[in-house]
Every structure is written in structure tokens, then in C-alpha cells.
Amino acid sequence: MGMTLAEKILARAAGLETVKPGDIIEPKVDLAMSHENAALVINQFMEVYKGTGLPENVWDPDKIAIIFDHRVPAESAKTANNQKKVREFLKEQGIEKFHEIRGDEGGICHQILPENGYVRPGTVVVGTDSHTTSHGALGAFAFGIGATEMAAVWALGKVLNIEVPGTIKVVVTGEFSPLVQAKDLILHLIGKISAQGANFKALEFHGPTIDNMLTSGRLTLANMAVEAGATAGMIPSDAETLKYLRETAHVTDEVELMVPDDDAIYEQVVEINVDNLSPQIACPNMVDNVKPIDDVLGTKVHQIVIGSCTNGRLDDLAAAAEILRGKKVSRETRMLIFPASGRIYREALELGYISDFMAAGALVMNPGCGCCLGIHQGALGSNEVALSTTNRNFKGRMGNAEAEVYLCSPPVAAASALTGYITDPRNGGN
Amino acid sequence: MGKVIYKVENDISTDVIYPGRFMATVLPTETPMFAFADDKDFNKKLRTEEIEPESIIIGGDNFGCGSSREQAASCLKGYDVIVVAKGIARIFMQNAINLGLRTVVCPDIEADEGDEIEIDDTMVHNRTTGKSYSYEPISPARASIVDAGGLIAYARQKLLDQN
Ligand code: SF4
Numbered sequence: 399m400g401m402t403l404a405e406k407i408l409a410r411a412a413g414l415e416t417v418k419p420g421d422i423i424e425p426k427v428d429l430a431m432s433h434e435n436a437a438l439v440i441n442q443f444m445e446v447y448k449g450t451g452l453p454e455n456v457w458d459p460d461k462i463a464i465i466f467d468h469r470v471p472a473e474s475a476k477t478a479n480n481q482k483k484v485r486e487f488l489k490e491q492g493i494e495k496f497h498e499i500r501g502d503e504g505g506i507c508h509q510i511l512p513e514n515g516y517v518r519p520g521t522v523v524v525g526t527d528s529h530t531t532s533h534g535a536l537g538a539f540a541f542g543i544g545a546t547e548m549a550a551v552w553a554l555g556k557v558l559n560i561e562v563p564g565t566i567k568v569v570v571t572g573e574f575s576p577l578v579q580a581k582d583l584i585l586h587l588i589g590k591i592s593a594q595g596a597n598f599k600a601l602e603f604h605g606p607t608i609d610n611m612l613t614s615g616r617l618t619l620a621n622m623a624v625e626a627g628a629t630a631g632m633i634p635s636d637a638e639t640l641k642y643l644r645e646t647a648h649v650t651d652e653v654e655l656m657v658p659d660d661d662a663i664y665e666q667v668v669e670i671n672v673d674n675l676s677p678q679i680a681c682p683n684m685v686d687n688v689k690p691i692d693d694v695l696g697t698k699v700h701q702i703v704i705g706s707c708t709n710g711r712l713d714d715l716a717a718a719a720e721i722l723r724g725k726k727v728s729r730e731t732r733m734l735i736f737p738a739s740g741r742i743y744r745e746a747l748e749l750g751y752i753s754d755f756m757a758a759g760a761l762v763m764n765p766g767c768g769c770c771l772g773i774h775q776g777a778l779g780s781n782e783v784a785l786s787t788t789n790r791n792f793k794g795r796m797g798n799a800e801a802e803v804y805l806c807s808p809p810v811a812a813a814s815a816l817t818g819y820i821t822d823p824r825n826g827g828n
Numbered sequence: 829m830g831k832v833i834y835k836v837e838n839d840i841s842t843d844v845i846y847p848g849r850f851m852a853t854v855l856p857t858e859t860p861m862f863a864f865a866d867d868k869d870f871n872k873k874l875r876t877e878e879i880e881p882e883s884i885i886i887g888g889d890n891f892g893c894g895s896s897r898e899q900a901a902s903c904l905k906g907y908d909v910i911v912v913a914k915g916i917a918r919i920f921m922q923n924a925i926n927l928g929l930r931t932v933v934c935p936d937i938e939a940d941e942g943d944e945i946e947i948d949d950t951m952v953h954n955r956t957t958g959k960s961y962s963y964e965p966i967s968p969a970r971a972s973i974v975d976a977g978g979l980i981a982y983a984r985q986k987l988l989d990q991n
Contacts, residue, residue, distance in 0.1 A: 598918050684839055
């Protein structure tokens with residue numbers, strides 16, 4: 399009997415011939431990622447060892463990656479102390495896949511992992527971050543776990559007691575209109591199946607539109623799979639995956655591609671044609687409250703944000719620079735741009751995007767999560783409205799429960815920055 | 829038997845249960861004071877009133893959606909409440925199981941603040957309205973973690989077994 403991509407990867411990681419949805423397995427982990435919340439993982443890891451008399455050593459330091467991104471540079475003494483504690487632990491344990499708060503190697507975890515070649519097709523990736531689903535873009539089975547679950551992974555090298563999820567197949571056909579892209583597709587899908595439509599399931603993306611999509615767009619899709627509740631969002635690996643791994647991630651060793659079986663069994667098939675898809679907007683306060691842009695044109699916006707693990711990559715910045723170049727951000731709004739990594743920042747600098755942004759009046763911030771989760775930088779005032787290329791608009795997300803967040807693609811964000819209200823980029827920002 | 833101390837709507841995210849700006853606070857002993865921090869009245873109630881163990885929070889669909897932050901489970905565990913919701917998002921549910929916060933997925937549950945709720949092996953009974961609702965049994969994978977007293981104890985045993 400054929401297996402889906404999730405089933406194939408999990409069967410292999412659990413050392414089994416086959417698995418089916420509902421099976422309880424303990425898959426081996428190829429990569430275990432944490433960010434600042436490693437501080438809590440360390441605490442729980444020590445708890446696991448308490449009273450055992452065993453030395454507190456992680457199972458494999460080479461398979462653990464730590465990236466500081468959520469609050470960089472530290473916004474408070476408390477955060478700085480957490481980061482300090484993590485640094486000390488990494489040294490003691492010999493963990494070298496550590497990305498510091500630096501311009502040469504730092505950035506958002508979900509950008510750092512792929513761009514450094516840490517993620518491979520067919521592997522199991524866990525992260526103490528819900529958007530770990532991102533790495534399914536490269537054909538891995540990647541999912542978010544809590545800190546205690548990660549502590550168990552650090553100790554044992556496997557995820558304890560997980561159930562094999564059923565898979566929903568998403569088949570995408572058609573060609574995007576200019577200035578419509580992966581973000582609009584994933585927002586449309588979440589609007590269609592709802593924020594819990596894939597709870598406890600894997601999403602597997604197929605179809606000619608996906609075949610033609612670059613890895614950066616696939617990362618946007620897999621990143622937001624969790625916003626439909628999905629355990630994992632996956633794209634079968636192909637020539638584009640290999641190209642990305644070789645040319646962008648500079649991987650030189652052997653790469654094995656993995657695709658689902660032709661006779662795999664899916665729980666559900668969702669079909670989408672993007673030929674006539676317009677820019678999509680997720681309206682407050684739910685990511686599945688998705689409307690075509692026409693329904694919200696003219697909504698006043700006080701803060702515009704481009705960045706995050708969803709849409710802070712080089713082509714996102716390129717699309718925004720194209721629209722902003724030589725123009726001015728409206729004085730009725732403010733615009734913050736957070737490149738997803740130091741590398742992207744430097745590439746954008748070389749290509750002139752950063753100076754396009756600054757000259758237009760946008761403020762380019764340091765790489766990292768920035769105001770995406772409302773911790774530091776770019777909090778909203780009460781009754782203010784933000785338009786953002788990030789992935790969540792829950793109440794309070796940008797640091798103020800009295801404010802509202804709309805989600806959109808980079809072209810929509812850039813076009814709206816010129817006017818100060820939600821604007822269709824296809825109308826040239828007018 | 830527990831009393832419903834709060835009822836929330838659908839899609840209550842971990843940003844609402846434990847706002848991001850308190851995420852530098854990580855220890856389970858310190859997180860409870862920030863539970864529902866932006867929901868000032870309920871946060872105050874939790875912090876200042878005597879919350880009986882096994883008091884009930886009634887949730888709608890997709891309770892705990894969003895971030896994987898474990899604080900969203902540990903802050904509620906600190907009050908020993910039980911979450912009874914129409915649906916619960918995966919990561920939150922797993923974190924709850926791992927930390928010993930009791931969650932019950934009860935798709936048809938109807939209850940209001942102040943109602944008295946009793947949960948037996950198969951049903952949730954609303955003793956105030958006299959109505960009973962079946963709930964989804966916890967999966968065997970999760971039950972073994974619960975039986976061990978949480979994931980720390982479960983993982984510790986596994987570690988000892990393999991050494
Ligand atoms: S950019 Fe936002 S969604 Fe992405 S990892 Fe950072 S906080 Fe999470």
C-alpha cells in the first residue's frame with residue numbers, strides 16, 4: 399500500500415516498513431531547533447535527568463541548532479540573562495550549530511535552517527516553534543513541539559509517542575497574475591479550510607503551480623500550514639529543491655530526494671486554481687478571516703511591516719523595492735522592514751534595496767523576528783491598525799490587544815505604504 | 829465536580845492565553861501570574877481569588893491555536909484548572925498532556941460561567957442544566973504520558989531503560 403510523504407519519512411525514521419495514520423511511533427530526529435526558548439528547554443532537560451545519576455549530555459550535539467531571533471538584540475535584562483544561560487549551555491555541550499546575534503550569521507530560525515543547508519528532504523525536523531512547518535518546503539517532515547518535548551528529544555534523540563497524521567493533498571493549478579503570489583495562495587487556502595481545517599493532519603502540496611514555484615515561495619506555503627492547524631506542510635522534493643540546496647544553501651554532499659508513492663492514500667483532496675486569484679487579506683483577528691483585497695480597499699493603516707519567516711526573504715524585499723523605488727511612504731503611516739537574515743540584509747544592501755527603502759522613508763531594522771510577535775520593536779498603539787506580511791493576526795499579536803493586524807503579501811504592503819491605506823498593487827499604488 | 833470560572837469564544841490563541849511580551853518568563857512556577865494577562869478581569873480573578881482545583885474553563889473550537897509556547901499550558905496548570913473545549917489545537921494539547929494540564933475535547937459542550945460540571949470516564953455532565961455530553965477519549969499515545977505523570981517522568985523512565 400502506498401504512503402504519503404509524511405508516512406514515508408516517518409516510517410523510515412521509526413525503522414518501520416510502513417506506517418499508517420494513527421500509528422504510534424517514536425521517530426528518530428535529524429535536526430532539533432530552538433531559539434531563545436532553549437532557556438526553558440535547558441530547565442526541563444535538567445529535570446529529566448534529576449535523580450537518574452546519569453551525566454546531563456545531549457544525545458547528539460551536531461543535530462541541535464540554536465538560533466537567537468525572537469528578541470534580538472535583547473530588549474530586557476531578563477531576555478539577556480536567558481540568552482546568556484543558553485550560550486553557556488551550548489559551550490558546555492559542544493553544540494556548534496549556533497547562530498548568534500551577528501550580521502554575518504544571524505537571522506530568523508526558519509530562514510537560517512534552510513539557507514545554511516541544515517534541512518534535507520526526507521528528514522525529521524522538530525523545533526520549539528510552531529512555524530517549524532516551514533522546512534517541509536524542502537521535503538522534510540518538520541513540526542513544532544513544546545519545550546518539555548524538546549527536552550526529551552535532547553535526551554533521547556527521538557520524539558516520544560507521536561501519532562502518524564493523515565494527509566490532506568492540496569492540488570494547485572493555474573498561473574498567478576502579476577503581483578499575486580504564494581502568500582495569497584496560502585491565505586486563500588486557510589480561508590477556505592479554516593484555522594483548524596488541518597488540525598492533527600499533514601498538508602501535502604502538489605500541482606503545476608507548485609512545480610513552478612521557487613523554494614522561497616514554497617517556504618511561505620509550508621510556513622503558514624500551521625495556521626490551518628497542520629502538524630506539517632510538505633512539498634515533495636524535486637529539481638528546484640536540489641537547485642536551492644546546491645546554489646543557495648551551498649550543500650555539496652549527496653542529497654536524496656523523496657516523493658510520495660503514486661498510490662498513496664489521502665484523507666481529503668483540496669483543489670485550487672490560481673488563474674483569477676486576487677491579492678488576499680487576512681482580516682482581524684483571525685488568520686482564516688480572509689477576504690479578497692477589493693473588500694478591504696481603503697482601510698486606514700498606521701503601521702506597515704515587511705519581514706518575518708513568512709515573507710522577509712530577498713525576493714520579498716525585491717518586490718517591495720520595485721514598488722517603493724523613487725517614491726515616498728505616506729506620512730499617514732510608518733513602514734518597518736525586517737530582513738529575515740543577515741545574509742538577506744547584506745544581499746539587499748548590495749542590490750540597492752536597502753537604500754531604496756530608506757530613501758522612500760521606510761525604516762530598515764535589524765534581521766530577526768522584530769515586531770511579528772509583539773515583544774519589542776514596533777508595538778502598536780491602541781486602536782491602531784497594522785498591515786503586515788507576517789503570519790499571525792491574533793488579538794494582541796503586535797503587542798497591544800486594543801490594536802488590529804491585517805496580513806498580506808509584500809506587494810500589497812509596499813503599495814499600501816505609498817498611500818497609508820490598503821491598496822491594490824495591481825493599480826500601481828494609486 | 830468543578831465550577832465553570834470562565835467561558836471563551838472560538839479560536840483562543842496562545843497569544844491571548846499567554847501574551848508574547850511575557851515569554852522571557854519561562855519557569856512553570858512563575859508563568860501563572862501572566863495567564864490571560866490582556867484579559868484584565870479574568871487575570872485578576874485568577875491571581876486574587878481562591879481558584880478551586882479542577883475549576884473549569886470552557887473553550888470553543890481550536891482552543892490554544894498558534895504558537896508552541898509552553899507557557900500557555902504551564903500558566904493554566906499553575907491553577908490546576910481543567911480546559912473543556914469543543915476543539916483543541918495540536919501543539920497546545922500536547923503541551924498540556926506533557927505538563928499534566930487536563931484537557932477534554934467535548935465537541936457539543938454547552939455551559940456557562942457558574943455552572944457545575946462533572947466529568948466521568950465517558951461523559952461531561954453539566955449538573956446545572958442537567959445535560960450530558962460525550963467527549964473524545966484521549967489517544968493511547970497520550971494516555972501513557974498522562975499515566976506516567978507527565979512527559980518529564982515518562983522521558984526519565986525511557987532514559988533509565990536505555991542505560
Ligand atoms: S518571524 Fe514571527 S512567526 Fe516567524 S519565528 Fe519569528 S516570531 Fe515566529
